[in-house]
Amino acid sequence: MSLRTDAAELSDELIALRRELHQIPEIGLHLPRTQEKVLAALDGLPMEVTSGKSLTSVVGVLRGGAPGPVVLLRGGDMDALPVTERSGVDFTSRHEGSMHACGHDLHTAGLVGAARLLSAPTGRNWLAMSFSCSSPEKRATTALDT
Numbered sequence: 203m204s205l206r207t208d209a210a211e212l213s214d215e216l217i218a219l220r221r222e223l224h225q226i227p228e229i230g231l232h233l234p235r236t237q238e239k240v241l242a243a244l245d246g247l248p249m250e251v252t253s254g255k256s257l258t259s260v261v262g263v264l265r266g267g268a269p270g271p272v273v274l275l276r277g278g279d280m281d282a283l284p285v286t287e288r289s290g291v292d293f294t295s296r297h298e299g300s301m302h303a304c305g306h307d308l309h310t311a312g313l314v315g316a317a318r319l320l321s322a323p324t325g326r327n328w329l330a331m332s333f334s335c336s337s338p339e340k341r342a343t344t345a346l347d348t
Contacts, residue, residue, distance in 0.1 A: 208322060212315050219243055220311035221293035227282030227300040227307075233258040236280045236310070243314045247321045264321050278313040279306040 219239065226235045237258045244251050249262040258280070287294050287301035295301040302308075 205319060208319055209315065212318060216311045216315045219314060220307050223280075223307035223310055224293050224302050225296045227295050227297055227302050228258075228280075229282050229284055229300050231257055231281075233280050240278075240280070240310060240314065244317060247317060249317065249321055262317055264317070275313055275316050278310040279304075280310050281306060 223236060223239060226239070228234070228236050237253060237260055240260045241251065241253060244260070244262055247262070247264075249264045251260065251262045253260050260278075282295075282297075282300045283303045284299060285301050285303045286299055287303070
């Protein structure tokens with residue numbers, strides 16, 4: 203299988219995850235439902251997954267079997283904005299006064315997709331990856347509060 207084929211096979215699952223995240227926007231630094239969805243989506247992957255204790259964050263590390271460079275995939279901001287959604291889509295925010303108007307739901311689902319694709323057995327043992335989902339405020343202090 204090719205990476206493109208594997209990605210296409212994940213498409214429906216990632217669209218569903220993005221829509222689930224879109225319906226449960228959380229504002230600020232406490233994002234327990236979002237973190238729960240991300241942890242569930244990463245469950246079972248051969249990654250070291252850690253979540254923040256006092257800050258809501260998720261960090262996943264995929265270690266290759268050979269020494270070499272590390273690839274950092276970042277951009278999975280998980281927080282929402284204090285905006286009332288009036289889009290009318292069937293996956294509209296369930297939380298009045300907050301929505302993912304900035305695409306963070308898409309960023310997070312995209313990183314989950316990357317984690318799934320890159321953790322699949324490929325016969326290559328060279329990749330080390332750090333996967334991080336956190337808000338800008340969290341990154342200003344620490345990516346993971348352990």
